[in-house]
Amino acid sequence: MPNKNIFAISGSLRSGSSNHNILRFLGGLMPAEVDYAIYEDLAQIPPFEPGLDNESPPQTVIDFRNKITNADIVIICTPEYAFGVPGQLKNALDWTVSSSTLVDKQVVLITAASVGDSAHASLLKTLGALSANVIADLLVPFIRAKIDSDGHIINDDLKVGLGVVLDTILK
Numbered sequence: 001m002p003n004k005n006i007f008a009i010s011g012s013l014r015s016g017s018s019n020h021n022i023l024r025f026l027g028g029l030m031p032a033e034v035d036y037a038i039y040e041d042l043a044q045i046p047p048f049e050p051g052l053d054n055e056s057p058p059q060t061v062i063d064f065r066n067k068i069t070n071a072d073i074v075i076i077c078t079p080e081y082a083f084g085v086p087g088q089l090k091n092a093l094d095w096t097v098s099s100s101t102l103v104d105k106q107v108v109l110i111t112a113a114s115v116g117d118s119a120h121a122s123l124l125k126t127l128g129a130l131s132a133n134v135i136a137d138l139l140v141p142f143i144r145a146k147i148d149s150d151g152h153i154i155n156d157d158l159k160v161g162l163g164v165v166l167d168t169i170l171k
Contacts, residue, residue, distance in 0.1 A: 003033050003034065003035065004033075004034045004035070004072045004073065004169075004170075005034075005035045005070055005071050005072050005073075006030070006034060006035065006036045006037070006071060006072065006073045006074075006075060006169065007037060007039065007067050007068060007070075007071035007073070007074050007075070008023045008026070008027070008036065008037065008038045008039065008074075008075040008076075008077065009038075009039045009042065009074065009075070009076050009077070009089070009092070010023055010038065010039070010042070010077055010078070011042075011076065011077065011078025011079055011085070011086045011088075011089035011119075012078065012079050012086065013042060013043050013086075013088060015040075016151065017079065018079070018112050018143045018144065018147050018151075019077040019078055019079055019110075019112055020038070020077075020151075021147055021151040021152075021153070022077050022110060022112055022140075022147075022153070022162065023038050023075065023077050024038070024151070025153050025162060026075065026162060026165070026166060029162075029163075029166050030166075031170070034170075037067075039064075039067065041060060041063070041064070042088050042089065042092055043088060044060045045058075045060050045061060045064060045088070045091060045092045045095060046058050046060065046061070047091060048091050048094040048095055053095065053097075053098050057095070061095045064092060064095065064096075065095070065096060065099050065101045068096065068101045068102060068105060069101055071105070072106065073105075073106045073107070073108065073135070073169055074102070074105055074106070074107045074108070074132075075107075075108045075110065075169075076089070076107065076108070076109050076110070076123065077110040077111075077112060078109075078110070078111055078112070078113075078119060078123065079111075079112065079113045079116075079119070079143075080111060080113035080114070080115065080116045080117075080118060080119035080120070081119070083115075083118040083119070084118060084119055084122060085119050085122050085123055085126070086119075090126070093126055093127075093130065096130060097130065100131075102127070102130040102131065102132040103130070103131040103132070104131060104132075104133050105132050105133060106132075106133050106135045107127055107132040107133065107134050107135065108134070108135060108136045108137070108138075108165055108168070108169060109123055109124065109127065109134055109136075109137040109138070110137070110138045110139075110140065110165065111123065111137075111138075111139050111140065112140040112143040113140070113141065113143055114141065114142065114143070114144070115141050116139050116140065116141050116143075117139060117141070120137070120139045124137065135168055135169075136164070136165050136168040136169070138161050138162070138164075138165055140158060140161070146158045
């Protein structure tokens with residue numbers, strides 16, 4: 001298998017979130033030849049401002065776009081807030097519109113929340129508008145019952161679902 005570069009984005013800004021735990025779990029399953037990184041700077045991306053989206057956007061936006069460009073696959077794992085996409089994640093995705101950073105990029109979407117179907121559907125629409133190539137998507141409702149207090153996945157169905165996602169990534 002050729003080396004792959006996988007860029008993972010959590011839609012939650014809390015490092016101990018269920019979404020970060022899922023991304024860490026996936027990272028622990030990756031073969032050694034896969035370069036896997038979880039993005040830690042989502043909170044640093046400024047609010048989307050079309051007037052600043054020109055030849056020299058903010059440096060954090062440039063860095064974010066470059067990480068996506070250099071990735072073979074992008075994994076987005078997100079909660080649902082008030083039946084929608086977390087604002088900071090949507091904001092970051094808005095910064096990719098004019099750059100076409102996600103056009104044809106292989107993307108995996110995982111929504112892990114209490115329910116999650118509204119955010120999941122919304123993100124699939126957004127990724128479609130960005131012309132991303134969604135190669136796998138997984139909706140994980142009732143996430144708090146599937147991860148223990150230490151952040152370990154304790155639900156066998158979730159482990160199987162993440163295994164299917166991993167197999168798709170490693171093809």
